[in-house]
Amino acid sequence: MEIEKHIETIQKLSLSMFRKNFFGIFHGSVSAKIAQNKFLINKKYAIFDNITKNDLVVLYDKKDYRWNEASIDSEIHLNIYKNIFEAKYIAFAMSPYTVSYSLNHSYIMPKDFFGEEKFGKIKIYDPKNFDDWYERAPYEICNHMINEKTNIMIIKGYGVVAYSRTAQELVKDIALLDNSCKILQYEKIYS
Numbered sequence: 639m640e641i642e643k644h645i646e647t648i649q650k651l652s653l654s655m656f657r658k659n660f661f662g663i664f665h666g667s668v669s670a671k672i673a674q675n676k677f678l679i680n681k682k683y684a685i686f687d688n689i690t691k692n693d694l695v696v697l698y699d700k701k702d703y704r705w706n707e708a709s710i711d712s713e714i715h716l717n718i719y720k721n722i723f724e725a726k727y728i729a730f731a732m733s734p735y736t737v738s739y740s741l742n743h744s745y746i747m748p749k750d751f752f753g754e755e756k757f758g759k760i761k762i763y764d765p766k767n768f769d770d771w772y773e774r775a776p777y778e779i780c781n782h783m784i785n786e787k788t789n790i791m792i793i794k795g796y797g798v799v800a801y802s803r804t805a806q807e808l809v810k811d812i813a814l815l816d817n818s819c820k821i822l823q824y825e826k827i828y829s
Contacts, residue, residue, distance in 0.1 A: 640672065641672060641678065641696070644670040644672060644678050645678065645691055645694060647670065647727075647805045648668055648669075648670055648678065648680070648689060648694065648805075649689045649690075650805070651668055651727075651729070651805045651808070651809055652668055652680070652684075652686040652687070652689045653686070653687055653688075653689070654809055655668070655686065655729065655731060655809060655812070656686040656687040657687070658733075658813060658816070659733075659734055660729075660731035660732065660733050660812060660813075660816070661686040661731060661732070662686075662732060663685055663686075665732060666680075666686060666729070666730055666731055666732065666797075667679060667680055667709040667710075667711035667712075667714075667715065667728075667729065667730045668680055668686075668727070668728070668729045668730075669709075669712075669715045669727070669728050670726065670727050670805070671719050671725065671726050671727070672696065675698055675699045675700075676696055676697060676698045676699070677696070677697055677715060677716070677719055678694050678695070678696050678697075679694065679695060679697060679708055679709050679711075679712055679715055680693055680694055680695075680708075680709050681694065681695050681707050681708060681709065682707060682708065682709055682710065684709075695707055695708050697712060697716070699716060699720065710772065711730045713775075713776040714728075714730065714775055714776045714779055714780075714799065715728045716776070717776040717777065717779070717780045718779070718780050718783065718799075718801055721780050721784065722780070722783065722784065722801060724789070724801070724802075724803055725789075725801035725802075725803075726801075726802065726803045726804065727801065727802050727803075727804065727805045727808045728799070728800070728801045728808075729798075729799070729800055729801075729808055729809075729812065730797055730798070730799050731798050731800075732796075732797040732798075733797070733798050733812055733815065733816035733819070734816070735816045735817075735819035735820040735823060736792055736797075736798055736815055736816045736819045737795065737796070737797055737798075738819075738823070739819040739822060739823060740792050740793070740794045740795060740796075741794065743762060744761070744762055744764075745759055745760060745761055745762060746759070746760045746762060746792060746818065746819060746822070747759045747760075748815075748818035748819075748821070748822070749818075749821065749822060749825065750817070750818055750821045752814055752817075752818075753814060753815070753818030753821070756811070756814055757790075757814075757815065757818070760790070760792060760815075761786060761792075762792045762793075762794050763778075763782055763791055763792065763793050763794065764794045765778070765793055765794065765796065768795075768796075771796070779791055779793075779799050783799075783801070789801050789802060789811070790811055790812070790815065792815075798812055798815065798816075800812055
């Protein structure tokens with residue numbers, strides 16, 4: 639029964655984030671922690687506007703055959719779940735305004751009320767070399783979140799990785815950040 643609740647939550651979250659263009663076709667990831675050693679995550683070829691039970695897979699911290707069909711981001715999710723107790727939901731999104739803003743800046747300092755209240759100043763992480771990023775990402779992302787004491791990480795030219803205790807807070811944080819970046823970009827146009 640618990641897993642059915644998580645499936646329904648991920649379906650709603652995925653559709654909402656797809657409609658906001660935070661997930662692409664086959665691009666992005668979302669997961670829910672089910673127990674200390676297992677989590678539910680989308681498969682590699684999931685289409686986020688219509689996630690079904692068949693598009694999700696339960697993974698354990700010990701790798702088995704199921705890992706072959708899981709999202710390429712599964713290792714990142716696992717590492718966050720293992721090291722950050724508060725993480726109950728995780729998403730990797732390519733929020734368009736956040737990613738485009740990250741290309742030419744080192745920090746995001748929202749000027750809108752809600753963004754400034756929530757985030758203050760956020761450092762943009764530069765992975766430098768994308769050739770070996772997927773080998774480094776699980777450790778660098780988790781370490782950055784722990785060291786910076788943050789639940790959200792902006793990776794230059796790549797996207798946003800975030801975790802939260804609830805699915806609603808997760809979506810809200812990513813949407814709020816993207817809206818703040820949109821406002822910052824509009825400010826440049828109109829000033």
